[in-house]
Structures are given as C-alpha cells and as structure tokens.
Amino acid sequence: MELVCPAGNLPSLKAAVDNGADAVYVGFKDDTNARHFAGLNFTERTFEKAIRYAQDKGRKVYVAINTFPQPKGFDRWKSAVDQAAAYGVNALILADIGVLDYASSHWPDLRLHLSVQASVTSAEGISFYHDNFGIRRVVLPRVLSVNQVAHVISRSPIPVEVFGFGSLCVMVEGRCLLSSYATGRSPNTYGACSPASHVRWEETGDGTNTRLNGVLIDHYGEGEKAGYPTLCKGRFQVGEHTFYALEEPTSLNTLSILPELKKMGVSAIKVEGRQRSPAYVAQVTAVMRAAIDQCLSDPLNYQPKEQWMGDLAEVSEGSQTTLGAYHRPWQ
Amino acid sequence: MKLSIGPITYFWERPSVLDFYQQVADSAADVIYLGEVICSKRRLVKPEDWLAIGNELKESGKEVILSSLTLLEAASETSSLKKLCQNDTFMIEANDISAVQMLSTAGRKFVTGPSMNIYNSHSLKLLADKGLQRWVLPVELGLDTLRDLQSDRPEGVETEVFALGRLPLAYSARCYTARSHNLPKDDCQYKCLDYPDGSLLKTREDQPFLVLNGIQTQSALTHQVLDQLPDLISLGVDVMRISPQHSHTMEIIEIFDTARKGADLDPLGEKLLSLLPLGACNGYLLEQAGMNLSLRATHATQQAS
Numbered sequence: 001m002e003l004v005c006p007a008g009n010l011p012s013l014k015a016a017v018d019n020g021a022d023a024v025y026v027g028f029k030d031d032t033n034a035r036h037f038a039g040l041n042f043t044e045r046t047f048e049k050a051i052r053y054a055q056d057k058g059r060k061v062y063v064a065i066n067t068f069p070q071p072k073g074f075d076r077w078k079s080a081v082d083q084a085a086a087y088g089v090n091a092l093i094l095a096d097i098g099v100l101d102y103a104s105s106h107w108p109d110l111r112l113h114l115s116v117q118a119s120v121t122s123a124e125g126i127s128f129y130h131d132n133f134g135i136r137r138v139v140l141p142r143v144l145s146v147n148q149v150a151h152v153i154s155r156s157p158i159p160v161e162v163f164g165f166g167s168l169c170v171m172v173e174g175r176c177l178l179s180s181y182a183t184g185r186s187p188n189t190y191g192a193c194s195p196a197s198h199v200r201w202e203e204t205g206d207g208t209n210t211r212l213n214g215v216l217i218d219h220y221g222e223g224e225k226a227g228y229p230t231l232c233k234g235r236f237q238v239g240e241h242t243f244y245a246l247e248e249p250t251s252l253n254t255l256s257i258l259p260e261l262k263k264m265g266v267s268a269i270k271v272e273g274r275q276r277s278p279a280y281v282a283q284v285t286a287v288m289r290a291a292i293d294q295c296l297s298d299p300l301n302y303q304p305k306e307q308w309m310g311d312l313a314e315v316s317e318g319s320q321t322t323l324g325a326y327h328r329p330w331q
Numbered sequence: 332m333k334l335s336i337g338p339i340t341y342f343w344e345r346p347s348v349l350d351f352y353q354q355v356a357d358s359a360a361d362v363i364y365l366g367e368v369i370c371s372k373r374r375l376v377k378p379e380d381w382l383a384i385g386n387e388l389k390e391s392g393k394e395v396i397l398s399s400l401t402l403l404e405a406a407s408e409t410s411s412l413k414k415l416c417q418n419d420t421f422m423i424e425a426n427d428i429s430a431v432q433m434l435s436t437a438g439r440k441f442v443t444g445p446s447m448n449i450y451n452s453h454s455l456k457l458l459a460d461k462g463l464q465r466w467v468l469p470v471e472l473g474l475d476t477l478r479d480l481q482s483d484r485p486e487g488v489e490t491e492v493f494a495l496g497r498l499p500l501a502y503s504a505r506c507y508t509a510r511s512h513n514l515p516k517d518d519c520q521y522k523c524l525d526y527p528d529g530s531l532l533k534t535r536e537d538q539p540f541l542v543l544n545g546i547q548t549q550s551a552l553t554h555q556v557l558d559q560l561p562d563l564i565s566l567g568v569d570v571m572r573i574s575p576q577h578s579h580t581m582e583i584i585e586i587f588d589t590a591r592k593g594a595d596l597d598p599l600g601e602k603l604l605s606l607l608p609l610g611a612c613n614g615y616l617l618e619q620a621g622m623n624l625s626l627r628a629t630h631a632t633q634q635a636s
Binding site: 068069070071072074095096097098099101102118119120121122123124125127128129131132142143144145148151170171172174175176177178180181182183184186188189213215216217218219232235236237238239241242245246247324325328329330331 | 401402403404405406409412427428429431432433435436446448449450451452453454457458469470471472475476479480483498500501502503504505506507510511515516517530531532533534535536537538540541543548550614615618619620621622
C-alpha cells in the first residue's frame, strides 16, 4: 500500500520525502491543476529540484494536470504534459478526456493515473479510461462506502488509490459547480474552490461574517473561531433550522479502517493538502507512514494510536475528523 | 432549433408524473428525456413505466431518450444501468462515463447529459468517435467557449444547451434532504416527496442560495437563456433544454416555442420571470458567476423605472 503525499512547494516535498512518503504529487504554477492558489506550486526551476530530491531517494513524483481545459487554453495543458514528461516524472494524474488522449498518444510510455476529478465510481467507468488511454491507476472519489470501494476493486482492471486523510470534499469531485455558481471560478475551470480572491472577512458588532463574492457563508459570534468560507462548510438555513446543512468543517481520517482498506486490495493511500504548510505535510506523512507500516506488518493487532489521532486532529479542519462516505451512517 | 424537456430531477408522486407527460404529449416540445437521474431509491415510476410513457410520447411524434443515473455508487445501480443500456427501443442519455462505456462497447449511439465533462473540442471528437450523437454543454460554460466548441464541432453531432431550470450544481454520497430532517440516507422516509421543487437553502441573512434535492444540490435561482436566444441560434445550437419544475412547465415551453419562432423577447422575458419559483440567473452563459443576472438593456431600464 503506497503512501502518496501532497506538496505545494519544495519545502513540503522535502518534508513528504523525509517523513516517509513513497510518492509525492505536485502541480505547476497555473490553472492546469486543481490547487491553483497564489504562491503555491512549482516553476520549471523548482520542479527540476523537486524531482531530483525525490527520485535520488528512490521516491516517485506524480504531476497533477487535472482540471478541464477549454479550447482557448488547451495548449497550456499540452505544454504541462510535455514538460512533466520531459523531466521524467513517474506518472501524470489526469482528468480530462482530451488531455488523456493527448498524453497517451504523444507519450505512450508515460504512466497515467486517473484523477479523482474524473469522477469515476464504477469498474465500467474505469474500463473506459483503461481501454482508451491505458491508465494504470485510478483515484476514487470520496463518495463510496467501504463495501462499495471493495466492490469496485474486485472488478477493476487496474489498481485503485483512495483518499486516506485531509480536507473532505462532500460532493463528488469533478462534478461540483458550487464554487463557480457563487464566484465564476470552479475546480474544473480554474483549479480552485471558493477562491481567496472572492473571500471577505467582515467584523460586525457581534462577531465576524465570512462571505464568498458577497454571499454570507457563515457568521461567528464573539469568541467563536472563524473558519475559511469554503462554500459547502458554512451554516445555512433550511426550513426552521440554521445548521451545517451540507457538511461541518471537518477532515477525512481513515486510520481506523486501514486494515480493511489493505484487505480489500487498495493499492495506494492519498493524503490531501497541496495548499497546506510543510509542517502539515511533515506531521501527516509521519503519522500515516507509521500507521501503514504497522498495519502492513501486523494487521490483526493494528490499532490507531491515540498519539496519531491527536496529531491528525491538530491539523484537521475544525480540529475534528470523520470517516466520511466510507462510513454508511455519515451519508 | 428544437425544444427538449429534460428528465424530472425531483421526486414527484406517480400521478403527477403521469399527468405531466400527458401534457407533454400535447406540447410543442420535440425531444423528451425520461427517467430517474438523481436517486435509485425513487421508484414510484418503474423502468417498465418509463418505457410505456416513452412509447406513448413516441406515438405523439416526440423523440424519446432515456436518461441514466448521474452518480453510481451501489452495485445494484450499475446492474440497473446495464439493463437500461440494453433496451433497444430508445437512445440513452449517458450521465456518467460508465454508461458511455457500456453503450460504446456495444456499438450503440448515445447522448451525453449536462454532468458529463466535455470542456474542449478534443474531448468532443473522441466521444463522437465512440458514438456520441448529441451533447449538452456543461452548465458552467459560457457563450465564448460555446462559440469555440461549435466552430470545431464533429460532423453529425448536435449541441444542446441547458436553457431553463434550476442549475444542477453538485452530487454527493450524502442525502441533504434526509440530513435536514435528521435522518440517515438509508432511512430517508422519502422526504423528497414533500419538496416537488426541492428544499430551499438560505443564507443566514435570508438570501435564497441553493436548493437541496436529495443527493443533488441545485441553484435556488432558475437559470434562463431567453435573452441569449439570438446568440444560440447564430452559433448553430440545435436543442434548448427545459428542466421540469412542478408548476408552469407547459407555459414555459410555450414561451420558448413562441421565442424560437421569432417573437419579441421583451414581453416573453417578463412573463417568464413571473413563472419561476424564485427569480432568474444567467451568469454562466455570460462567463460570470452562475448566480448573476444580466437582463437585456430594455428589461434593465424597465426594472430601474
């Protein structure tokens, strides 16, 4: 079971490698990837250093080119593919059918993974991408229960990667337009959800309002810690009630089900968070490494340690974690 | 320009569904999409009922397409999709790549719905080679992108635009309607039946923002492209889709039918606004935030006065 960790810059990549990631995934400094944030990601120069650092230590580097180009931008996605391929990355993580077709026909030997943004939840869907573009691994969206993941793996023609830790998308990835509805920019078109450019923090007489392009996402009273206004994690009114109508600020944490994931044949565990700090990457990578090692060496007696859970809660959204869709009652 | 009626996205009582399609048979709509696209637990209208409704509509001269489920999770949903794709009477609207795979490997032609990510000509061409006959522009794309896609469109492929309806914005494993009643999805008590136009989500300052429809999230405002009809015609769009709402859908079809025949758009636009549950938006088509509304100059003047 491979541990795949995020890196938004060179210090994070080093933190991932030094703390035991088997592979690190990165993106370029533009809208070709789904973490297109100011000050984040790799230029050609830092990218070269990143590859060398990881590969010299026997680790892999994957490049996410996982947004959906429109006709005017398509050449930028082609360049991203060509650049990554020229530097000898270990795999590309792609979502768009057009980009997959380009990459598989121009770089037939390059390993391709299907991004979570491609939104594939069935063996038939995986076969489409396997038959047409020769993808060699698929990352599943965070919408399937443990049993459903096991079923997909049992019928999938290729290995399956799942999310193990990090911020939780509650909507099926690649088909969520909430952000562009409010701001004009979505993960698909722009590579960002609830973009910082549209966020406003507003002190009121009785606390803080957080807004996204003017829309009130939440209100925090005096003494309540205000969170980033990610659109699906605010408090709204439905009927008579005001509550976290879609999801609470919380992170996914699969430490308690690692042996199950291993048993059903999950090939790789992905950590979310290219936008997070090197300290986050170091802490999460170290915990996940220790947990996976223990799970692999003695799955029957595996128990998540309290220390691990505490370390992960510390870097979680709202300091709380969930099993998300893996756990049926969450749904 | 053809007019289509998209699949009913809400959970309606069976008599309401049957009554709706009797009215559709007499309407000016040309293409009718049928079936449950949101939740496999909604089974008041069964697969054989959809086939029967389809056959009746076909006899009334309509082109009938069966729409597939958008988010597949359970193994039983994949099995149902297989059965759907094996019917040899009607073409299928694929709302997930799984359906594309089943249909293309069986050598069947197909349509793709709004939740299929076709954002560039390269993707469109590849799917055309697989048997794509018609595609729906993803709702978050605007006229500029549509223009580029139309200029490079594969021969024989029709383009459809989501022309009126609450926007399909997101899908989840979680049922938000059940959650809003403190119920788990597995014991949802079919609460969606209480909300034939979905359940409204407002911000804490009472701004209508989204609509919960089971596992789907829609816009609270109704996306409408009437003002852009001349652009859509000049770009060679083949079909305009009306997404059913619980009331006034037939009047809305009439408005679009009158509009496509060249009537003055201003009075039609005003009438249309009065038929929508909570007002309109059209930002996506103008390359803006989807919730924005830009009215034609004449509308805007009237609004100001």
